[in-house]
Amino acid sequence: xxxxxxxxxxxxxxxxxxxxxxxxxxxxxxxxxxxxxxxxxxxxxxxxxxxxxxxxxxxxxxxxxxxxxxxxxxxxxxxxxxxxxxxxxxxxxxxxxxxxxxxxxxxxxxxxxxxxxxxxxxxxxxxxxxxxxxxxxxxxxxxxxxxxxxxxxxxxxxxxxxxxxxxxxxxxxxxxxxxxxxxxxxxxxxxxxxxxxxxxxxxxxxxxxxxxxxxxxxxxxxxxxxxxxxxxxxxxxxxxxxxxxxxxxxxxxxxxxxxxxxxxxxxxxxxx
Amino acid sequence: xxxxxxxxxxxxxxxxxxxxxxxxxxxxxxxxxxxxxxxxxxxxxxxxxxxxxxxxxxxxxxxxxxxxxxxxxxxxxxxxxxxxxxxxxxxxxxxxxxxxxxxxxxxxxxxxxxxxxxxxxxxxxxxxxxxxxxxxxxxxxxxxxxxxxxxxxxxxxxxxxxxxxxxxxxxxxxxxxxxxxxxxxxxxxxxxxxxxxxxxxxxxxxxxxxxxxxxxxxxxxxxxxxxxxxxxxxxxxxxxxxxxxxxxxxxxxxxxxxxxxxxxxxxxxxxx
Numbered sequence: 001x002x003x004x005x006x007x008x009x010x011x012x013x014x015x016x017x018x019x020x021x022x023x024x025x026x027x028x029x030x031x032x033x034x035x036x037x038x039x040x041x042x043x044x045x046x047x048x049x050x051x052x053x054x055x056x057x058x059x060x061x062x063x064x065x066x067x068x069x070x071x072x073x074x075x076x077x078x079x080x081x082x083x084x085x086x087x088x089x090x091x092x093x094x095x096x097x098x099x100x101x102x103x104x105x106x107x108x109x110x111x112x113x114x115x116x117x118x119x120x121x122x123x124x125x126x127x128x129x130x131x132x133x134x135x136x137x138x139x140x141x142x143x144x145x146x147x148x149x150x151x152x153x154x155x156x157x158x159x160x161x162x163x164x165x166x167x168x169x170x171x172x173x174x175x176x177x178x179x180x181x182x183x184x185x186x187x188x189x190x191x192x193x194x195x196x197x198x199x200x201x202x203x204x205x206x207x208x209x210x211x212x213x214x215x216x217x218x219x220x221x222x223x224x225x226x227x228x229x230x231x232x233x234x235x236x237x238x239x240x241x242x243x244x245x246x247x248x249x250x251x252x253x254x255x256x257x258x259x260x261x262x263x264x265x266x267x268x269x270x271x272x
Numbered sequence: 273x274x275x276x277x278x279x280x281x282x283x284x285x286x287x288x289x290x291x292x293x294x295x296x297x298x299x300x301x302x303x304x305x306x307x308x309x310x311x312x313x314x315x316x317x318x319x320x321x322x323x324x325x326x327x328x329x330x331x332x333x334x335x336x337x338x339x340x341x342x343x344x345x346x347x348x349x350x351x352x353x354x355x356x357x358x359x360x361x362x363x364x365x366x367x368x369x370x371x372x373x374x375x376x377x378x379x380x381x382x383x384x385x386x387x388x389x390x391x392x393x394x395x396x397x398x399x400x401x402x403x404x405x406x407x408x409x410x411x412x413x414x415x416x417x418x419x420x421x422x423x424x425x426x427x428x429x430x431x432x433x434x435x436x437x438x439x440x441x442x443x444x445x446x447x448x449x450x451x452x453x454x455x456x457x458x459x460x461x462x463x464x465x466x467x468x469x470x471x472x473x474x475x476x477x478x479x480x481x482x483x484x485x486x487x488x489x490x491x492x493x494x495x496x497x498x499x500x501x502x503x504x505x506x507x508x509x510x511x512x513x514x515x516x517x518x519x520x521x522x523x524x525x526x527x528x529x530x531x532x533x534x535x536x537x538x539x540x541x542x543x544x
Contacts, residue, residue: 061517061538062489064338064492066336066363066379066381068355068363069356083338083374083377084341089489091340105355107338109338109489109490109538113515117514117515119513119544120513120514120543120544121480121481121543121544122511122512122513122514123510123512124446174396175393209393217361218336218492220492220536222538224519225514237395238393239394239395239534240391240393240395240531241391241392241394242389242391242497243385243386243389245333245496247494247496247534249521249536262512262536264492264494264521266334266381271392271393272389272391272393
């Protein structure tokens, strides 16, 4: 199937308002899936777009999603309810449902980020550690023997060779996966597609041990700046595997190396 | 006022069920405040306790809260709705309201953590960096000229001397605050009070520049293990100040140095 732009696969059609609720029709794209299940960051982007459309705000500032059950590709309803409208930001609850069952529910804070703003202060460890775009390895498929990763035929993912060992059965053991991410047709990232970037890389646990499906249970993303046009650099880092759960942190830098998003997620894992 | 135990200040009385909703009466304690406003982690603990009471589950696994407006100390209603009951975990929406207005709303995932579980894998940087309990400095008040920090008369907070410079106008500039936290009467921490621990330290930005009130907008906490009895060690680290927002990460270790919780928050700040 011909690739579609990120804007196209996250497009919403406003349906109607029901009291405090605003409803949208969405079409969950079958190509933005892993093993047939929609990518969690892609679903979060749908919710965030609905929050922006409901409020007239410009940018996503923060979002936290809880994943209840994976929706199927195809038609879905996205609903929003404004929880509080403040001076500089609006807080929204948004959820995607199919056949009356909620699949993902999120809180989304929307406002405006000054594109010209620069950090007042940032932690010393904040520089992008990813190697140059040209020196990264374009990944076209998932690890040997795994699910079909349809989404890899949509976006371009170029992994840093230092975190590619898992593809040949030699993970580094550091629990890090990093690389460059490009949207279809080189579409510029914005505060909505950055949410996808924060969940677009292979699980950082692949760099420890292969363990099949690593489903996201909850994902929190803070958008900290407006990225310059171009691909983004992403680092996904595992912190601890315990009790069949892993928590990962994620950093996204734009093409010029400015930190533009930070994220954490808790995922299920069949290890330990 | 005589200190009360953490269990007492987070006690709930089940009121009734209304359809899918369960309602509880809470009493937001006036002593668990900063400048008269309830601590965000304390409020999150109230929501998590309601989620456990509603489901019969044993431990909090993860929670993400969005702060809409600070409630006043005094009577409040905590409501819960089960979003999905799974085999090993239940996902709940919980919110605290006063006079019909929602003040804080959270998603809470509850389940069971095996107290005997140990990490299958953890990141190399995972060891507690806090100095010994005896070498930390017991803090009895907020910084000079700031709000009354009533909560400091309830809990014992002993800060690592390396992160105490802000009290004398000499922040280190690293954006880190760390120390030991003890609940009233030395009550053992559990998965509910760990949520409080993840928001109990002074803002890490005090170690950069004093900026008055740093209100939490959204707070995500993952409970990763059951702590041993005793105080906990906490590190709060600022990552970036930009656009009048700061994101901080937080790590909580138990008295033996095992990592028991990780958290992130986005807060407002009057810098930049």
